[in-house]
């Protein structure tokens with residue numbers, strides 16, 4: 001493929017939109033934006049207008065694109081691939097999906113129709129109200145050779161970086177990505193709850209006050225690595241302070257459980273002082289399980 005191939009995007013969601021904009025910006029013709037039969041066409045129409053394309057309903061799609069990206073939720077991917085089999089003569093076409101957890105084999109229905117298939121997953125977060133360019137984003141790629149070559153070329157053309165992944169490693173690879181963004185957000189949402197229990201007015205106020213320490217932490221992590229970016233009572237071996245945290249977190253059992261899980265992980269992977277005493281403090285029974293145990297003893301009396 002010397003000239004730039006025509007692209008179809010199936011699913012005008014968070015990733016599909018970012019991908020369509022990036023490929024359009026890199027002068028790839030976007031021939032169609034396909035939306036699902038039961039879905040609303042509004043977002044697909046807006047995106048199509050932005051990237052000089054046409055929005056088409058899946059059941060009516062006659063895909064002319066050379067490369068089709070299926071940007072749908074993982075749970076709909078196999079069904080979507082089956083639904084698309086009749087939308088084109090797939091011989092010589094390329095079908096790609098951006099799932100980090102699923103292998104390219106998920107596109108087997110299209111491979112059976114003659115398409116070369118691959119998975120190309122951007123290790124990046126895309127949410128509705130942020131428009132993230134793909135520049136510098138690492139893409140994990142695996143699949144049939146012609147599809148891998150096409151994916152690598154598109155990745156390079158949008159300023160991103162391709163690397164190979166083995167299909168059998170994808171679930172763990174994606175779990176790694178989960179730690180880097182969605183679970184990090186889950187941790188920050190938990191931190192907001194703790195802030196409010198400590199008298200901070202609202203999650204928004206907690207977020208505003210946390211941002212400077214969060215940003216500095218990420219800068220330190222990027223510059224020095226995890227061990228040298230690690231501060232606080234664990235690295236200092238301040239066992240009494242950890243006990244105080246655990247005591248105070250008794251009224252927020254989920255936050256306490258998250259604290260203990262992360263602190264135990266830190267003891268296994270990061271430099272800490274008084275490791276043994278800290279292990280003992282973290283093992284000590286939580287107020288809620290102590291109450292449950294007391295209740296069970298009382299019920300047997």
Ligand SMILES: NC(=O)c1ccc[n+]([C@@H]2O[C@H](COP(=O)([O-])OP(=O)(O)OC[C@H]3O[C@@H](n4cnc5c(N)ncnc54)[C@H](OP(=O)(O)O)[C@@H]3O)[C@@H](O)[C@H]2O)c1
Nearest residue numbers: 011012013014015036039071072074076080098099125126
């Ligand atoms: N968002 C990220 O940060 C990110 C990062 C890396 C990889 N990915 C991957 O990108 C893919 C899409 O994720 P997303 O976050 O962009 O999801 P999303 O924002 O929920 O968008 C999914 C889109 O697919 C459409 N859709 C659902 N089922 C369909 C079907 N059967 N046929 C056609 N269209 C269908 C949805 O339409 P409706 O709106 O009508 O439901 C929606 O437009 C997933 O494989 C995900 O793993 C996402």
